[in-house]
Each structure stands twice: as C-alpha cells, then as structure tokens.
C-alpha cells in the first residue's frame with residue numbers, strides 16, 4: 001500500500017544516483033551527429049511538430065492515420081514517455097487515449113497532475129506500428145531525434161520512462177546490458193537522458209494486465225515527485 005511504498009521510496013532515496021555521463025551531446029554513442037538529427041536539434045516547437053506530421057523517414061508513415069506528436073503542457077516539469085501509438089492513438093493523433101490512457105490519467109491525478117497541466121506525454125515512436133507489433137530498431141533510430149528535441153525544448157525536471165520498450169530506448173547509452181535487465185530490476189534508481197533525471201516504471205498497459213504491480217508504479221511516481229519538489 002501507499003505507506004509501505006513510501007517507506008520503500010525513503011529507502012531508495014539514499015541509493016539514487018544520476019549517471020556521471022548525463023551531459024553527453026545529442027547523437028549516437030560515437031558522438032557523430034548525422035545531418036538530419038542536427039537539423040531537428042535546432043527546431044522550435046512549431047517546426048518540430050510540422051516535421052513529425054510530415055515525416056516519411058521510416059515505413060511506418062505508409063500505414064499511419066495520424067502522427068502522434070505528444071500532448072500537454074509545454075512548461076511542464078514532468079515528461080512521461082511511452083512506447084508508440086496504438087489503434088486509438090493513431091485514429092485521434094493523441095497519445096494514451098485508450099484504456100491504458102485512462103489508467104495513466106488516474107495515476108497522474110493521484111500525484112496532483114493532469115494531461116493538461118504539469119505534464120507532457122509523448123512516445124518513443126510517433127507513428128503506430130501495424131497491429132501494435134514491437135517497434136523495430138531502425139524505426140526507433142529514425143524517430144529518436146524528435147524525442148530528443150522534445151526533451152531539449154521542454155527541459156522537464158523529471159522524465160518517467162514507462163515500460164520495457166521506452167526504458168531501453170532512453171537509457172541504452174548509459175546503462176550497460178539494459179536490454180537483458182528485467183524492468184523490475186531497473187526501478188528505484190535515478191538515471192538520466194540528456195541531463196534530465198529519469199525514473200523507470202511499468203507501462204500502464206502492463207498494469208492493466210498485472211494490477212498487483214500498481215503499488216510499485218505508485219512508488220515510482222512518488223520517487224519522481226520527490227525529485228520535482230526536492231522533498
């Protein structure tokens with residue numbers, strides 16, 4: 001329950017650490033930034049939104065109904081990052097509008113936030129993978145500069161990475177062997193993406209299937225909140 005989770009959170013607090021190499025420049029591990037990524041890294045919000053909605057960089061553009069840029073407060077302290085649009089999101093052009101989105105909204109309310117205020121919600125991929133299949137590495141690579149720029153424009157105080165897909169996509173450069181680590185083992189630590197602290201939690205769709213882990217997700221949000229309030 002919440003009390004137990006809070007105790008766990010307090011225990012975690014002493015162990016939290018921000019990766020030393022949090023300030024790596026944008027680009028790939030070797031430090032080379034390709035021209036397209038470099039261009040995107042200079043966009044303002046309007047240019048970025050326009051680039052995403054017209055993107056044809058990978059094959060996902062062929063079957064999408066809408067791109068899903070992200071939604072929320074552009075002054076937000078919190079940024080939540082999921083995997084990719086599903087069927088409803090593709091139809092409506094907004095992230096997390098289905099069942100998982102409802103759960104996410106109620107979790108946000110519990111920490112005093114809402115889709116409209118205090119939070120920006122985005123996905124690693126801006127287009128729906130057909131049939132909700134897993135995103136492929138080339139799709140992630142082509143979409144990554146958009147997310148990187150969203151983070152740079154937003155400068156949130158905390159990123160919450162949700163699920164076994166978003167987590168490695170964001171932290172691959174900083175956490176060795178991240179692909180082989182169960183998400184449960186990555187929770188409770190503070191990582192970093194582009195210099196912004198990152199908290200790892202379960203994906204809301206997973207929580208719908210495994211409600212017994214909701215308490216852990218609640219603890220993760222409390223951990224994130226403690227970083228925004230300095231509590």
Ligand code: URA
Nearest residue numbers: 082083084085095096
């Ligand atoms: N799952 C996600 O990861 N993102 C969405 O926008 C919807 C479902």
